[in-house]
Amino acid sequence: MAGEIGHMTVDPDGRAPCIYGHQGCLESLASANAIVAKARKKMNRGASSLIREMVGEVENMTIDTVLQAADKGDKLAQQLLGEAAKYISIAIVNCIRMFNPGTIIIGGSMVTPSNFLFSTIRQLVNEQPYVVPNKKIKIVPAKLGKDSCAIGAVSLVLKQLFESSLIEKFVGK
Numbered sequence: 617m618a619g620e621i622g623h624m625t626v627d628p629d630g631r632a633p634c635i636y637g638h639q640g641c642l643e644s645l646a647s648a649n650a651i652v653a654k655a656r657k658k659m660n661r662g663a664s665s666l667i668r669e670m671v672g673e674v675e676n677m678t679i680d681t682v683l684q685a686a687d688k689g690d691k692l693a694q695q696l697l698g699e700a701a702k703y704i705s706i707a708i709v710n711c712i713r714m715f716n717p718g719t720i721i722i723g724g725s726m727v728t729p730s731n732f733l734f735s736t737i738r739q740l741v742n743e744q745p746y747v748v749p750n751k752k753i754k755i756v757p758a759k760l761g762k763d764s765c766a767i768g769a770v771s772l773v774l775k776q777l778f779e780s781s782l783i784e785k786f787v788g789k
């Protein structure tokens with residue numbers, strides 16, 4: 617499980633557990649599912665938001681709706697994504713302190729270069745004292761976006777195929 621930072625504890629008082637039962641891990645607090653669940657709960661209790669106009673029924677909301685609403689200035693969406701950004705930035709800062717990388721690449725369906733979530737994460741990480749000396753660590757969104765996992769998996773298979781001795785049987789040495 618090394619490198620599974622999605623299950624790093626970022627709030628020891630976190631309440632709703634993730635599917636593995638961790639309380640206060642990143643997945644339970646800042647994943648797409650967690651954010652949408654929090655937005656639904658708040659809106660079902662009467663919170664006003666652009667999201668209602670965008671989807672009609674609260675049940676139709678997806679993480680894309682929340683991301684778009686935040687980019688349009690919606691306060692509820694910005695509050696929820698700001699909270700998620702806080703937790704994500706804690707995990708990133710812990711990784712920086714452990715590995716001192718040159719670049720942090722954030723992938724997945726929630727991050728695009730211009731969106732509110734990404735810019736808030738970048739701002740929060742950069743605000744940490746001594747964590748980014750001279751701002752030399754770049755924090756960038758993954759270029760492959762939503763497809764990065766699938767493309768990574770396929771590339772591993774292709775790499776193994778082309779490195780294997782099987783290929784020699786077909787094309788000769």
Ligand SMILES: [Zn+2]
Nearest residue numbers: 623634638641
């Ligand atoms: Zn977890």
